[in-house]
Amino acid sequence: MTNGHGDPPGGGHREERRAGHDGPEHERPEHESGLTVLLALAANLGIAIAKIVAAVATGSASMAAEAAHSIADTFNEVLLMVGLRRSGRPADRRHPLGYGKERYIWTLLVAVAIFGMGALFAFYQGFQTLTGHRGGEADPLAGYCVLAVSFVLEGISWRQALRQVRGAARDERLPLAAYIRRTDEPTAISVLLEDSAALIGLLLAFAGLGLHQLTGAAAWDGVGSVLIGVLLTAVALVLGRINLNLLIGNQADPRVVADVRDRLGAAPEVDWVVDIVTMTVGADRVLVCARLDFRDALTAGDVERACVRMARELRAAHEEIDEVFLEPVPRDDPELRERVIARYGRTLRPREPGSG
Template identity: 35%
Template sequence: MAQQRGGGVSANGGTRAIVAALAANIGIAITKFVAFLLTGSSSMLAEAIHSVADSGNQGLLLLGGRRAKREATPQHPFGYGRERYIYAFIVAIVLFSLGGLFALYEGYHKFSHPVPITSWQWVPVGVLVAAILMEGFSFRTAIKESNLIRGRQSWVRFIRRAKAPELPVVLLEDFGALVGLVFALFGVGMTLATGNGKWDALGTAMIGVLLVTIAIILAVETKSLLLGEGAEPKDVAAIERAVAGGPEVERIIHMKTLYLGPEELMVAAKIAVPPCETAEELARGINAVEARIRSAVPIARVIYLEPDIYRAAADRAGAESEPAVRSDARPDEVAGPGS
């Protein structure tokens, strides 16, 4: 998987996209608040709060990336790589509550008490057009950085399968910001054209629905990463070939993989090995297998291999005709200290 092979590229690209989005959102938030204070437009207020939420979210992503680099401790022996997933999940919560629910409330309030835009009528249109240009720059940066690691995947698959959360989060946020700005421009434009403040309220409500939808998508995808995902089938196949690619291993009894962080994969496997005369010979064989795994999948940094020996009776019963990798191997099929 492209984004997994280029861990450093993914991390650096994600940071550039986050910084670009943060700079754009701070500037946009200030201009939107000024426009709201001058016009009283609910769409402008909803968009201003949206930009504040996005700015906070980018700060959270940067903080998560920084904290994830801490060294492992006895209390956290596998390190802090998955802390990036925690902060991405917090981003989804902030986007849902501060962005989406506030916009829905503001839309309902303004729809019940519509107020036309009677002063500084050109300001919201000018601000929204400028904001679209700034968000477009941020979105372009996120697309450019994502394309470096996306490969041939569709955008939907990239967002769903990427192990580094920063780029998918920024992509969805920037996409939502651009669509939200179009909704706000629609609401403000129709209010100015008709003098009916309900159009402004409708634009605000549409922004709320959009943000809630994006927040739910982010929460679902980040939840999967928090629970723990295994390697992609392509990487699993590469690891299998590496394990079985030498005389040290007769077959794989079962194997499991788990992401400890976006750029760190754990591999645990029970392997059938030929009889060895000394423990030193067995250790050399296991070291050779580990070296092949790391060469095939560089992010496989934590590897546990448990050697075992098949009983001859199991082989005669047809064990060799079964699939090489099994997650349901029965205890009576293997013998040895780890059985």
């Protein structure tokens, strides 16, 4: 089995490949993700301090829940920054495919923190108020002022995150919702979901505070806090699901997989594409493994040269392809056939020209 470089797996051409990723075009998404996280960190830190003061001044359960939400978000931005830094380390002997997946672990911790630090505290504050275990509230004017300022600051952070995610979706030629489901870069998605939840949570806190003031019933404030908890739980579940799939090992973009299959099948040395396995191993990093039935008339040298050429062509066509492993196999091997059918439900047949 060859890794497509003409070297054994983990061979010396990895440095050359990684250097090809270190240009300005590759660093731009990383730089923009860092900017998005830093902006969110600065906004959330200021907002958290203001909300804590307002929560103490007003005694509002909704405001206390929002303060916990902002504290959790501030902590989360630190986790995201750590994930960005650690996942960008170069591959080494112990981790020959790099550290890209470490980003998903840190982002999964963000989902846990959103629920553990934000949602649970919001539920606690809400139920305390609904069961009459909180004291009377002071003038809510400070709360209104903090909510208004927080909305502006969160809006600035949200706009940056939305701009980055929309730009990435446009580059991938995908609708925004489809990009969020398929992305292998969850950092900006995390900030966007956090900030979206923060803006909705601010509206809920404002409603709870306002209805309490208008009706004199503290239950409204408690309901607002509980709804904030529900909102944060939903965000934590969505974010957790995205990162769980990435940690398990997602297939590459189906369009990339189809193009890889077509390119390999069109190679003059290849008789049949027996199997293709792709896996996302980090942001914009894809591993491609393929089993190919080569023409019987080829020599061992012909097969080696063909593998090197095809791997080079695949990496040139898709910059996210990081490593390529090609294995010569007979297409009529029954065990291989069973494995392919178990994975895909059918054997991989060459696609007709122009077919989808």
